[in-house]
Amino acid sequence: MTTHQNLPSKICLACGRSFDWRKKWAKNWDEVKWCSERCRAQRQSPRDELETKILELLAKRAFHSTICPSEVARSLRNDDWRALMEPVRQAGRRLVAQGKIDITQGGQVVDATEAKGAIRFRLRR
Numbered sequence: 001m002t003t004h005q006n007l008p009s010k011i012c013l014a015c016g017r018s019f020d021w022r023k024k025w026a027k028n029w030d031e032v033k034w035c036s037e038r039c040r041a042q043r044q045s046p047r048d049e050l051e052t053k054i055l056e057l058l059a060k061r062a063f064h065s066t067i068c069p070s071e072v073a074r075s076l077r078n079d080d081w082r083a084l085m086e087p088v089r090q091a092g093r094r095l096v097a098q099g100k101i102d103i104t105q106g107g108q109v110v111d112a113t114e115a116k117g118a119i120r121f122r123l124r125r
């Protein structure tokens with residue numbers, strides 16, 4: 001895991017990744033919500049729909065079973081569901097930050113902001 005020199009960090013409301021304090025935010029760090037201009041521009045996107053869908057699909061499964069982000073994407077779109085994969089992963093990371101789900105790889109809970117490759121979602125105990 002990378003160390004961040006004890007700088008304060010927060011979770012971006014759009015992409016769900018953690019980001020560190022920067023000098024340009026010295027005056028308004030408390031109000032900073034997004035890690036980048038790109039994420040700020042996304043703030044009007046219907047991202048809550050994705051979060052709701054993830055929780056809805058997990059609620060239908062046996063407790064503590066996992067779902068793949070592609071199941072979420074496919075449930076929303078028949079064609080071109082691949083375009084939804086990264087938004088779904090981002091929604092998953094936001095749910096992790098809210099303490100609602102865990103992201104797992106090979107059955108182990110992994111650090112949501114650093115996980116690479118195939119991930120699955122699981123309701124948090």
Ligand SMILES: [Zn+2]
Pocket residue numbers: 012013014015016017034035036039
């Ligand atoms: Zn972001």
